[in-house]
Amino acid sequence: MANVELTLDQENLVRKAAESESFNDFDILANIGTAKGDNYLGVIHSVTVTEKNDETKVLHLICKSAHIIDNFRAMVPIIKMFKRESDLYEIVGKLREYQNEKALSRPFDGVAKFYGSCLEEKRETILMKNLKKDGYKLWDRMTPMNDEHLSAVFAEYARFHALSFAFKHQNPDRFEELSKDIKTDVFMDTETEDAKEKFGHFVQYYFKNGLNTVEGNARATAELEKLREVIGQKFETLGLTKKAVITHGDCWCNNILFRYENNNNTPSKVCFIDWQLSKVGSPALDLTYFFSASGSKETYANINKYLKTYHETLSQNLQELGCNPEGILSFDDLLDEWKNTAWYGVFIGMMILKIMLTESDEVPDYEKLESDDNMTAFSYEVKRSADYKQRLCDLIEFMADYGYL
Template sequence: MDVQLSADQGDVIDRIAENQGFHDFDVTASPGSSKGDNYMGSGRDEPPKKLHLILKSASRSAKLRETIPIKKAYLREIYVYDTIFPAFESFLKEHDCPVRLSPHAKLLGSCVKDFEECVVLENLKEAGYDLWDRTTPMDWDHIALVLKEYGKFHAISLAMKEKDPELYEELTKDLDNVFGKPEGEEEDEEKRKGFEAFMKKNVGNGIKAVKGNQKAVDALERFSDVVAKFMVDDIRAPEDMLVVLHGDCWNNNMLFKYEDPQAKRPSQVCLIDWQLSATGSPGMDLSYFLFTCAPKEILADQEKCLRTYHDAASETLGGLGLDPESIYPFDLVEHHWKKYSRFGLYMALSLLKLMLSEGQEVPDMAELADSGEDLLDGFSYTSVNEDKYNQRVRDMMTVCVDNGWL
């Protein structure tokens, strides 16, 4: 099925194609939800040459934009690709650090015009990258690779604050929470109440899933009482704003490369979708990732997970000429994990139903908003895979209760 590009999106694609040496070409667009989707420019007078791209475009729903900061999210992602990544990579090179971040997708073009926001990235599937099945928890090989990448990425923030604090301050001065209230703006009480209701509903789904396990029910009921304050206010504690975060850490935002596709053992990971990147606690990335992606036995092995992450962070700090134990000791990692494990739990309660749903079940947020239906009600559906959701929640809560994380 072909997709119709807007005039502005077409202009972006045309500029990219010309920059890549295409002068007489056709553009074919297909939906990005299917395997191998791309945008191709084919030479007409030479042997066929193709340029495979991914275009991610914003919803044009005015109603949805009243609820979700769509423009800010696209501007944030563009900023990360255009500014944060080059600055971090230059910092590593300038200090002769032997550690390097894994490759990220190249941003080839973008548009920031209202209602036409988009980013165009190289299609990494052409380079052998692929997604993990979102309905299945990851195995240790994949989880370890992601933890190491987060360790390296977070360590650069910590090192830059030590070696070039003015640069870090300049880079991060506007990296606030995309969903947060802009500084100086009065809080919209109606919107806050809506978010609070949404959060309580998600925790309520978890309570239903663990019915029969009174300790888990009690823990989630306690969490429900404070979830809004924790997710809106507490996660912005100034003393915990240690690093630049990925911010959106579920498995659809990670591409893996396999030297031997048959073995399914990944050799590289590429983190994608940086629309929610912000400064914050490293525990937020770690808990979001592990709660949404790890099976019960890996989530329960907190020591192994955090050590894997911390070893990578320490290697990066050491490669930058710093003492890891004075800047980022393991007990500080543990502190952030214990404080922010609730963040990962909440994100899992919010996302697991969508992750485990069949494609046709997932509601279209723009259609819900335009129809006047409450977004909260629209996402309150019973999935055909409800049993899988309930089991994943029961597994998470067993680990949480056993470790006293709630």
């Protein structure tokens, strides 16, 4: 990949990271980090730090910076998103410190090491460890995940959510302080009338896109129309759960990495990246987003199995954290959370499935956008339109068949 030049802010972050890892006299080399279409909300560079007197001493980093294009920034709350991700790395770090005081047989470790951030306007940057150099890999976003990978992700979300549940149960005031600035989704800030109107416009575009996609499938069209009629009420009740945790928030396959041992195709480790959409909410929000984006007609029927995997893992970790699992989230509680939020997977699926099935040469060029309307960026056709339609129809029909819409 082509070499790139880091900004002064980025280079300073890298130097601090290197010094924290006991590098003294070192070279810094940065390259383009991802292919077009792999990351929509940031510019990714891979950075290599090499000690000059010891070429075997190497630090591999990922530097994520913000788009500076005005029209794109008018569409997306960039500053809020980078601050949210920076805050989340700090919050998860504190939760893991709490976890380290316990003796867990399989603790949550599915997060990259965070080295710092810059949150100045148009200079927003996040610096973290490059997990791919530790053997982690992305799933092919064009293909639904198989049973082993779906199960592994449900289990890792359980380990992550267990930390929120246990910390909140044992330290309610500290949890409130820890989470007070992440109560709402950065995209769903509807405190002002202008924000409410903009969000409403955004929601209606989602449904327009979805209905155009499923055109010709009477069942999917009817179910999507029914959901559109009650979507306002659905969003109003979304934050009312008493079983709230800190969520990952952006649960598509490009934000989930897997590591494998001994050429085994079953993942041994799962790691979550891109925490910019994290918030406090139902644990089922992460599950339904992930399952809707990564499942398929063949695996949808296994939903109870995946929920049981989640609950068994959650219960074990809660118990090892010193909590009574049944008093915090029984399996019936989990089923209620799932039933109350599963529709959110369809809402997300209308757009994320299109993004996942977009080839690199079809990704819009944000520098050429002439509008600050967030709909314009996604008003494009995809070569895999038939696959997109089939997957969205399968998802809607599954949700309807199981009574989740």
